[in-house]
Amino acid sequence: MASKDALEDSIRTILEQIGENPDREGLLDTPKRVAKMYREVFSGVGVNPESALTTTFEEEYDGIITVKDMTYYTFCEHHLIPFYGKAHIGYIPDGRIVGLSKFARLVELVSQRPQVQERMTQQVASAVLNVLKPKGVIVTVEGTHLCMCARGVKKPGTSTVTTVKKGIFADNVSLCEEFDRSISRA
Ligand SMILES: Nc1nc2c(ncn2[C@@H]2O[C@H](COP(=O)(O)OP(=O)(O)OP(=O)(O)O)[C@@H](O)[C@H]2O)c(=O)[nH]1
Numbered sequence: 001m002a003s004k005d006a007l008e009d010s011i012r013t014i015l016e017q018i019g020e021n022p023d024r025e026g027l028l029d030t031p032k033r034v035a036k037m038y039r040e041v042f043s044g045v046g047v048n049p050e051s052a053l054t055t056t057f058e059e060e061y062d063g064i065i066t067v068k069d070m071t072y073y074t075f076c077e078h079h080l081i082p083f084y085g086k087a088h089i090g091y092i093p094d095g096r097i098v099g100l101s102k103f104a105r106l107v108e109l110v111s112q113r114p115q116v117q118e119r120m121t122q123q124v125a126s127a128v129l130n131v132l133k134p135k136g137v138i139v140t141v142e143g144t145h146l147c148m149c150a151r152g153v154k155k156p157g158t159s160t161v162t163t164v165k166k167g168i169f170a171d172n173v174s175l176c177e178e179f180d181r182s183i184s185r186a
């Protein structure tokens with residue numbers, strides 16, 4: 001039976017197309033549930049990542065601020081199955097800092113859309129750069145891609161690391177090493 005919701009109808013069609021019976025008891029509410037889940041996990045589509053970085057303060061601090069091990073779950077845009085892992089952000093401010101929780105909000109926001117890991121890493125770095133105008137920012141994202149583990153090439157255990165460096169991090173190896181040590185990658 002068609003619902004009033006195009007997304008629910010699409011899920012029902014997928015179930016039919018894989019040979020399932022969407023009217024059997026176990027699947028009756030699945031289109032509605034999956035539509036609700038998609039609206040939740042893709043709620044960041046069209047939202048500017050910079051909007052996560054509210055509450056900035058003037059503060060003099062010369063060192064690296066690193067917020068590490070922010071767990072994320074997102075969806076590979078090629079297969080619409082999850083990739084997930086940890087994101088780490090380091091920056092050296094230039095007179096302006098931001099509430100630490102906002103970095104976790106930023107990672108969450110860029111996760112709530114179909115993604116590729118490289119773009120996600122870049123979006124986090126660009127948002128920090130544009131809002132805080134720091135001396136430098138470095139972002140490392142680690143990702144386990146289910147499209148590589150659970151299907152296709154089937155290589156469980158593979159992980160991908162992406163790093164974007166802006167400003168002072170772009171040409172200062174020792175600062176990058178300090179960041180790597182603080183996120184325990186060196
Ligand atoms: N660079 C990059 N590639 C990704 C990411 N997520 C998934 N991919 C890759 O996207 C590619 C899509 O390749 P296609 O050949 O179009 O699709 P496919 O036939 O399903 O590829 P296989 O996964 O090799 O079976 C695959 O190589 C995936 O590993 C990501 O975040 N970054």
Ligand SMILES: [Zn+2]
Binds near residue numbers: 077078079081
């Ligand atoms: Zn994929």
